[in-house]
Amino acid sequence: MSIEAVSWSNGKVKLIDQTKLPGKLTYVVTDDITVLWDSIKRLVVRGAPAIGIAGAFGVALAALKSRAKNCQALKKDVFKAADYLATSRPTAVNLFWALGRMKQAALSVEAENCGSLRQLLLEEAIHILDDDKMRCSEIGRNGERLIKEGMGILTHCNAGALATGGSGTALSVFFSAKRRGKKFTVYVDETRPLLQGARLTTWELLREGIDTVLIADNMAAQVMKEGKIGLVITGSDRIALNGDAANKIGTYGIATLAKAHGIPFYVAAPVSTIDFNIKRGREIPIEQRDASEITSCRGKKIAPGNVKVYNPAFDVTPASLIAGIITEKGLITPPYKNKILMLKKKKGCYGGK
Amino acid sequence: MSIEAVSWSNGKVKLIDQTKLPGKLTYVVTDDITVLWDSIKRLVVRGAPAIGIAGAFGVALAALKSRAKNCQALKKDVFKAADYLATSRPTAVNLFWALGRMKQAALSVEAENCGSLRQLLLEEAIHILDDDKMRCSEIGRNGERLIKEGMGILTHCNAGALATGGSGTALSVFFSAKRRGKKFTVYVDETRPLLQGARLTTWELLREGIDTVLIADNMAAQVMKEGKIGLVITGSDRIALNGDAANKIGTYGIATLAKAHGIPFYVAAPVSTIDFNIKRGREIPIEQRDASEITSCRGKKIAPGNVKVYNPAFDVTPASLIAGIITEKGLITPPYKNKILMLKKKKGCYGGK
Numbered sequence: 188m189s190i191e192a193v194s195w196s197n198g199k200v201k202l203i204d205q206t207k208l209p210g211k212l213t214y215v216v217t218d219d220i221t222v223l224w225d226s227i228k229r230l231v232v233r234g235a236p237a238i239g240i241a242g243a244f245g246v247a248l249a250a251l252k253s254r255a256k257n258c259q260a261l262k263k264d265v266f267k268a269a270d271y272l273a274t275s276r277p278t279a280v281n282l283f284w285a286l287g288r289m290k291q292a293a294l295s296v297e298a299e300n301c302g303s304l305r306q307l308l309l310e311e312a313i314h315i316l317d318d319d320k321m322r323c324s325e326i327g328r329n330g331e332r333l334i335k336e337g338m339g340i341l342t343h344c345n346a347g348a349l350a351t352g353g354s355g356t357a358l359s360v361f362f363s364a365k366r367r368g369k370k371f372t373v374y375v376d377e378t379r380p381l382l383q384g385a386r387l388t389t390w391e392l393l394r395e396g397i398d399t400v401l402i403a404d405n406m407a408a409q410v411m412k413e414g415k416i417g418l419v420i421t422g423s424d425r426i427a428l429n430g431d432a433a434n435k436i437g438t439y440g441i442a443t444l445a446k447a448h449g450i451p452f453y454v455a456a457p458v459s460t461i462d463f464n465i466k467r468g469r470e471i472p473i474e475q476r477d478a479s480e481i482t483s484c485r486g487k488k489i490a491p492g493n494v495k496v497y498n499p500a501f502d503v504t505p506a507s508l509i510a511g512i513i514t515e516k517g518l519i520t521p522p523y524k525n526k527i528l529m530l531k532k533k534k535g536c537y538g539g540k
Numbered sequence: 541m542s543i544e545a546v547s548w549s550n551g552k553v554k555l556i557d558q559t560k561l562p563g564k565l566t567y568v569v570t571d572d573i574t575v576l577w578d579s580i581k582r583l584v585v586r587g588a589p590a591i592g593i594a595g596a597f598g599v600a601l602a603a604l605k606s607r608a609k610n611c612q613a614l615k616k617d618v619f620k621a622a623d624y625l626a627t628s629r630p631t632a633v634n635l636f637w638a639l640g641r642m643k644q645a646a647l648s649v650e651a652e653n654c655g656s657l658r659q660l661l662l663e664e665a666i667h668i669l670d671d672d673k674m675r676c677s678e679i680g681r682n683g684e685r686l687i688k689e690g691m692g693i694l695t696h697c698n699a700g701a702l703a704t705g706g707s708g709t710a711l712s713v714f715f716s717a718k719r720r721g722k723k724f725t726v727y728v729d730e731t732r733p734l735l736q737g738a739r740l741t742t743w744e745l746l747r748e749g750i751d752t753v754l755i756a757d758n759m760a761a762q763v764m765k766e767g768k769i770g771l772v773i774t775g776s777d778r779i780a781l782n783g784d785a786a787n788k789i790g791t792y793g794i795a796t797l798a799k800a801h802g803i804p805f806y807v808a809a810p811v812s813t814i815d816f817n818i819k820r821g822r823e824i825p826i827e828q829r830d831a832s833e834i835t836s837c838r839g840k841k842i843a844p845g846n847v848k849v850y851n852p853a854f855d856v857t858p859a860s861l862i863a864g865i866i867t868e869k870g871l872i873t874p875p876y877k878n879k880i881l882m883l884k885k886k887k888g889c890y891g892g893k
């Protein structure tokens with residue numbers, strides 16, 4: 188059975204509760220957007236594309252539940268919901284992109300046709316989800332050729348089905364290579380503090396029968412030095428016009444280590460991850476998360492209570508460390524700027540909408 | 541009250557049970573060398589100098605408890621105990637060095653004077669402990685000038701009082717700077733899988749009122765990039781003649797990242813950490829530890845049970861990444877080989893014994 192991180196089920200949004208994996212496969216099913224907001228914040232649903240889709244459904248829910256009596260009031264409720272959901276997490280651009288699409292869909296309807304707006308917004312959210320499935324498959328196909336027989340590939344955090352509406356971004360590449368019968372090993376950073384690698388990526392890879400080796404984050408340099416890694420692929424939460432890419436904290440370190448060991452580092456992400464409004468990575472706001480994530484591990488206290496903590500959720504990998512960006516529109520290589528602008532124009536691209 | 545990781549108390553070895561810190565300060569008190577062996581293996585006592593001292597007391601215990609009726613039989617028991625204790629952990633050379641000292645002490649006694657051998661071995665173990673206290677202080681003094689006012693320093697794992705008989709190696713440098721009234725911040729890598737940074741180093745630094753910030757291991761590159769780190773100091777478990785240094789897994793990665801950010805990386809260790817028998821780091825055996833350390837965190841399961849794991853306990857940082865080695869005999873800088881050989885000859889040096 189395929190993994191559906193976010194789906195629409197009987198008038199509600201259904202989310203796999205990723206905080207409970209791999210121990211339990213349970214769901215949050217809700218038609219309350221405050222619950223949805225909290226689910227995004229707490230990483231019940233996570234991964235840039237997946238939170239975009241969840242946000243879109245949140246806007247659809249707000250429209251369906253709105254008691255507005257006229258079109259203007261309904262649109263106002265829709266915009267309010269979108270703005271509220273945008274405050275849940277600041278770094279991944281796909282959320283703002285999806286919320287923007289929902290707003291635009293609302294704006295596209297004229298007052299006299301507003302009776303169907305609720306239905307139209309739900310269809311738009313479902314469309315965003317379906318598009319993402321297609322994009323994931325295309326990313327897999329476009330990246331698959333990077334994987335050579337017998338190779339070891341390192342990945343960080345979770346850029347899998349759990350992070351998207353489809354089969355993932357970085358992991359979609361692995362799934363695609365596996366379907367082609369290639370043999371390879373994926374080394375998975377556990378990804379402290381929230382252990383998305385240990386909990387989610389290993390779970391997804393093992394389900395597909397992919398040879399998987401879990402390591403602590405601080406072992407990445409050593410496995411590289413030992414010649415075990417031929418390639419690194421991660422996802423991304425926001426990409427600037429120059430190719431700088433924000434992703435889960437630790438990615439920048441891995442990219443730096445990959446460079447030092449002569450290992451190519453790739454980012455896999457849909458075009459919706461590109462923020463066409465920012466030139467450089469330094470413009471990307473980095474979410475700072477709660478100290479308790481560092482002073483504990485899966486709810487178990489691991490450090491003195493009075494210790495200070497630094498807990499950025501993301502970092503930015505400069506384009507100079509990125510060998511290529513694998514998108515649903517193809518794999519692009521440096522220099523990125525013009526190629527990224529081309530992606531915006533390419534047919535079927537939703538990134539610039 | 542000062543921390544005594546290893547001490548001698550009423551005919552028994554007394555170890556702080558470091559697996560219980562920082563939650564509880566409890567002790568393992570034993571006169572059974574199989575319990576001691578297990579305590580070294582399980583990291584109840586850890587840190588290269590501390591396990592050397594624990595090993596020395598283990599040999600003294602074996603002598604005290606031996607029922608041997610003659611000198612030759614007693615020496616045989618002593619050697620057997622030393623060889624047994626040497627199997628507890630393979631990487632830290634201080635253990636073999638201390639066990640070697642105990643064997644040599646046994647050999648130095650002629651048969652006709654063997655009546656006092658048990659006492660002599662106990663005195664030798666106490667001597668090793670006392671020497672280590674002095675060494676730690678000297679390391680602190682020799683490294684202290686590297687710490688500039690307002691600096692941020694990164695450390696990895698625990699090279700503190702808990703890792704030695706005295707005030708530590710890397711941490712002794714911080715304690716020394718603090719006593720001189722310098723203000724600085726120590727960033728501490730949590731150091732998965734066993735979290736010695738989160739649990740032990742923060743605990744030690746906070747006890748001394750040092751400004752301490754805990755980070756996950758994968759955040760080291762980011763704090764470097766942000767300009768928060770001016771210096772890195774770690775301990776070491778074994779140093780080769782050319783200056784290559786084994787230390788807790790993750791150290792090599794940090795040294796590589798420090799190089800990429802133009803940050804000097806220092807190792808602090810007593811001369812007993814130098815293995816004068818090996819030319820290069822690649823000759824150092826690297827302990828592989830149990831998979832369960834990676835698939836769990838403080839006893840809490842964090843990954844699917846069937847996932848493969850790679851769990852090297854140490855890595856080797858090449859001398860080319862090390863700006864200096866801080867020893868009790870002074871701070872040496874590259875090229876290391878001749879300076880390391882000089883350390884062996886320097887008065888009061890126990891490393892070559």
